[in-house]
Amino acid sequence: MAAHTGWRQCPRCASKLVVNDRRVQCAICGFEHYAHSAPAVSALVVDDAGRMLLARRAHDPDAGLWDVLGGFLEEGEHPLDGLRRELLEETGAEIEPGEFLGAYLDTYGDGPEATSVLNLVWEARIVSGEPVPADDVAEIRWFPRDAPPPSEECAFRWVTRFLTSHL
Structure with missing residues (x-):
């Protein structure tokens, strides 16, 4: 790249x-x-029924594909503050981060505009509000944690690796 x-x-x-x-x-x-890689944060939002909340991307790259909720950190922003901000922007719901689930490298975009991204991922739970799609999210849906969307319907390589490793 x-x-x-x-x-x-x-x-x-x-x-x-x-x-x-x-x-x-x-x-x-x-x-x-x-x-350098751009830092991003993501949340595997889960509920007591054993489901995970995923977002269908509204815009490219990978428009129309399923993704975990999250986004890029702003300059000087603490990762957990960025995670809360991104989830509020994308769903209107407030979350509380839980266990850190890992760091994943991938690319965002294609060709000369592609950016290396370091994705930091936490499990999270909704503490206030009912999630609705907002910002750059076309749809949100609860999936059984042991039945993620097929890999060809997932945005980015890291999302498929992440979802299959956290069943």
Whole structure:
């Protein structure tokens, strides 16, 4: 993934940069910038009936496919605060995060616009409100925890790996 494909000139001295997949370098002033994964947070929202709440994506990438709820962290945002914010934006419901379930690497988007993403995932429960689709969610649905949607109906590779490993 070429994270620096748009970089041509050094932001310090305007000299031509040496660009590769991992970093950009300036041979004149020594500036270096390394590619990094964007942090994202997700919640496996569960209930007492053994179900999990999934969202059908309203927009690309992977519009129309099932995803866990969540999204990208804002600059300087604590992951658990971001998780609560994302769930409130996407469902109108307040959640309480529980057990940390893991970290998953994947890509968001395709081609030169693709971004490496580090997804941090927690189990969560709704503590206030009734979830309804909002923001970039077309539909939400409760699934039996042991019967997730088929992999071809899931957004992103990491979502399928995650759901099958947490049955």
